[in-house]
Amino acid sequence: MIMSIENLQQEEILQSRKAKKFSLWLGMIGMFMMFAALSSGFIVYTASGVDKGIKTILPHAFIWSTVAIVLSSLTMHLASKAVKQNQLAKQKIYLLLTIALGVVFFFVQVEAWSTLTSRGIYFINTNASQSFIYIFTGMHLAHIIAGLIVLIRCFIGAAKPIPLDQNTFRMDLAAIFWHFLDLLWIYIYVFLLLNQ
Amino acid sequence: MSSTVISHDAAHHDSHDHHHETFWTKYIFSQDHKMIAKQFLITGIIMAVFAMILSILFRIQLAWPDKDFPILEVFLGKWAEGGRIKPDFFLSLVTIHGTMMVFFVLTAGLSGTFSNLLIPYQLGARDMASPFMNMLSYWFFFTACVIMIGSFFVESGPASAGWTIYPPLSAVPSAISGSGLGMTLWLISMTLFIASQVMGGVNYIxxxxxxxTKGMDMWKMPLTIWSFFLTAIVGLLSFPVLVSAVVLLVFDRSFGTSFYLSDLVVQGQILPNEGGSPILFQHLFWFLGHPEVYIVVMPALGITSEVISTNSRKPIFGYHAMVYSLVGITVLSFIVWGHHMFVTGMNPFLGGVFMITTLIIAVPSAVKSFNYLATLWRGNIRFTPAMMFAIGMVSFFISGGVTGLFLGNAALDINLHDTYFVVAHFHLVMGSASIFGMLCGVYHWYPKMFGRMMDAKLGYLHFWLTFLGAYLVFFPMHFMGIDGVPRRYYSFTNFPFMEKWVSVNILVTWAAIIAALGQVAFLWNFFTSIFFGKKATQNPWNSNTLEWTTPVEHIHGNWPGEIPTVHRWPYDYSKPGAEADFIPQDVPFSQTMSSNQAHDFEGNEEAIRIQEQWNKDNNRTVEG
Known part of the structure; x- marks a missing residue:
């Protein structure tokens, strides 16, 4: 009898988790729409005159930041794999690595901005195509900050530690989001490369 | 065994209540969808009253442009020096009226209230997918409201570039006083609002x-749920685009970038911004802005579908057609935004494309209108206040929708653009229609929300004052628009060709004042009935949907025991052979042998065989 009640509640928890995971996917669609809007804005703006466009080579720092974020995706994958095998120590190490690589990504992006400004390409610019570089990277960094907060929350969960199934679920969501941020950056980078 | 499960489960949910609920978690930071729905509704009503008062203020100016009303100065101070509203403030009034009505009342107040209330109830869920995010959604909305109202208390006044906040007016703080701090607050408020809507929408979807619940496949969902679902999809895809537009605008305003600005001279000063394109903003804005009008009207369409069917005691006519029309509107809403921009120097070919897509929307809209009328046709109609508002909604949807055909036509729009014809059109089709859909929902689901009934007599008074008032206010505006009177103009006596319309404006303003006073009947009814209304029964309208199977008293988790299983679609009203004129969705076919039709079993041969055997044993002949 008791079993059936627990099953019932367990079923509801599972259903609600499935829904939460789905919500995350929807949220990512929303975020992607924002960048899609910026992309179409960029295309429309750049097409408005021959003096528009990026008109420079993108800073090399972007290559390094791409390496950093791809690596961080890898460590994130290892961290969520570790938690599935109940290896909390391993999970924590990989999580820390992911956070560190996220921070590295952040600073390399800022470094890329200073490369741009040293070439005289400022955010405040009569060629707004160049301002768009800052908008794309800046908006992405805002999401990276959110991603780092999510990762830190995971780390706290793992350090406490919270019950394993909750930890796994949390990691699962965080990993999806972090991979999304990785792919989003690759999308932005490729988009900018194609337009440089 | 099942009874034991029920009692155990009920105990679980009750104890949950006792342990965790305090005043703060129950009424303020509630994560319960029912409470959040009520919070959205009451906040929406307050915003509606606020926005309505703004409209009365500018209506006074429009009717009596040369008259002083010293009392205005008492309340508005320097904004109405000498008792006459200042031009800058007039623009603020129309801007904030539009913003509040479109976003805070008809988006958050309508979707927020009824999606939150009905999605878990009608689908048979204990709560939303993420109750915490749901709570955040409300509090972001509430903060947005506070900031928007707060903008009335800054020295330079609230935003005044129109609810569409077109740059350069909105982007250059020195252009008009409202583009200063007021505009900044508008942008902050709207960003919070978008965050709220995205969180809410994600949850709804x-x-x-x-x-x-078990048995509730997509084609057994009530049309309310279909409309909320599709509305949320539209919102999720379009609101983030507005974020992008707003982010660029913020940088143009506050950091000196030139996304939207170019070649500007303001008060003799040449601005440094070069190379931007204000049309870019319009594209980004209307990519949200047009879907937004469907975000506003689709929930109203869903609510009225449910109310009209219930109160006609007939199945909704063309359920599948209704759903496909909503899907059609959802898809089309994303490819018509250019019809707001026919006069921006758009390539005529592109204009033609937008014109065709726009006119195609008439098809699903007409399907819906005809289906409403066909549902009413020879129904056993119960004219409850909710039903009156539902029929009123259909009326506005038709009379406002017809003028959409004129405006959607690029050649005609060049004449009608930015005139009162546009004001008349959208106030009927999305303003009045959606407000009526919302009020219809309030009257219909009030017993579910508050456990008490609203007074019907006051409801009828409210309906007639509002219905006649709205037509008297908006219908004459068509003629002003055809005569070329532009919208948002401050004073009709400054232009000789507009002077003849002042007398019409006086009629419109009086109609608006009377309709506004009519809302007192609603407010009184709404707030006193919470405490003194007649106690509601569990299913006061003899309705089929699942929310009426929950107890009148709200409990955490909605159903005390197991969630009911769904066996049939929600529109089994007046089914031939049935004992009552309604069969709730959780009644299995085995209990309604005398009314089952072959198509009810969706090809389940065993069930059809049992039914045929029963028919034979009981001498039942099935028509058709």
Missing amino acids: STVLNMR
């Missing part, structure tokens, strides 16, 4: 797709 996720709940609809993941949390339906």
Whole structure:
């Protein structure tokens, strides 16, 4: 009898988790729409005159930041794999690595901005195509900050530690989001490369 | 065994209540969808009253442009020096009226209230997919409201570039006083609002797709849920685009970038911004802005579908057609935004494309209108206040929708653009129609929300004052628009060709004042009935949907025991052979042998065989 009640509640928890995971996917669609809007804005703006466009080579720092974020995706994958095998120590190490690589990504992006400004390409610019570089990277960094907060929350969960199934679920969501941020950056980078 | 499960489960949910609920978690930071719905509704009503008062203020100016009303100065101070509203403030009034009505009342107040209330209830879910995010959604909305109202208390006044905040007016703080701090507050408020809507929308979609009870497949969902679901999809895809537009605008305003600005001279000063394109903003804005009008009207369409069917005691006519029309509107809403921009120097070919897509929307809209009328046709109609508002909604949807055909036509729009014809059109089709849909929902689901009934007599008074008032206010505006009178003009006596319309404006303003006073009947009814209304029965309208199977007293988790299983679609009203004129969705076919039709079993041969055997044994002949 008791079993059936627990099953019932367990079923509801599972259903609600499935829904939460789905919500995350929807949220990512929303975020992607924002960048899609910026992309179409960029295309429309750049097409408005021959003096528009990026008109420079993108800073090399972007290559390094791409390496950093791809690596961080890898460590994130290892961290969520570790938690599935109940290896909390391993999970924590990989999580820390992911956070560190996220921070590295952040600073390399800022470094890329200073490369741009040293070439005289400022955010405040009569060629707004160049301002768009800052908008794309800046908006992405805002999401990276959110991603780092999510990762830190995971780390706290793992350090406490919270019950394993909750930890796994949390990691699962965080990993999806972090991979999304990785792919989003690759999308932005490729988009900018194609337009440089 | 099942009874034991029920009692155990009920105990679980009750104890949950006792342990965790305090005043703060129950009424303020509630994560319960029912309470959040009420919070959205009451906040929406307050915003509606506020926005309505703004409209009365500018209506006074329009009717009596040369008269002083010293009392205005008492309340508005320097904004109405000498008792006459200042031009800058007039623009603020129309801007904030539009913003509040479109976003805070008809988006958050309508979707927020009824999606929250009905999605878990009608689908058979204990709560939303993420109750915490749901709570955040409300509090972001509430903060947005506070900031928007707060903008009335800054020295330079609230935003005044129109609810569409077109740059350069909105982007250059020195252009007009409202583009200063007021505009900044508008942008902050709207950013919070968008965050709120995205969180809410994600929750609605996720709940609809993941949390339906047993047996509730998509084609058994009430049309309310279909409309909320599709509305949320539209919102999720379009609101983030507005974020992008707003982010660029913020940088243009405050950091000196030139996304939207170019070649500007303001008060003799040449601005440094070069190379931007204000049309870019219009594209980004209307990519949200047009879907937004469907975000506003689709929930109203869903609510009225449910109310008209219930109160006609007839199945909704063309359920599948209704759903496909909503899907059609959802898809089309994204490819018509250019019809707001026919006069921006758009390539005529592109204009032609937008014109065709726009006119195609008439098809699903007409399907819906005809289906409403066909549902009413020879129904056993119960004219409850909710039903009156539902029929009123259909009326506005038709009379406002017809003028959409004129405006959607690029050649005609060049004449009608930015005139009162546009004001008349959208106030009927999305303003009045959606407000009526919302009020219809309030009257219909009030017993579910508050456990008490609203007074019907006051409801009828409210309906007639509002219905006649709205037509008297908006219908004459068509003629002003055809005569070329532009919208948002401050004073009709400054232009000789507009002077003849002042007398019409006086009629419109009086109609608006009377309709506004009519809302007192509603407010009185709404707030006193919470405490003194007649106690509601569990299913006061003899309705089929699942929310009426929950107890009148709200409990955490909605159903005391197991969630009911769904066996049939929600529109089994007046089914031939049935004992009552309604069969709730959780009644299995085995209990309604005398009314079952072959198509009820969806090809389940065993069930059809049993039914045929029963028919034979009981001498039942099935028509058709």
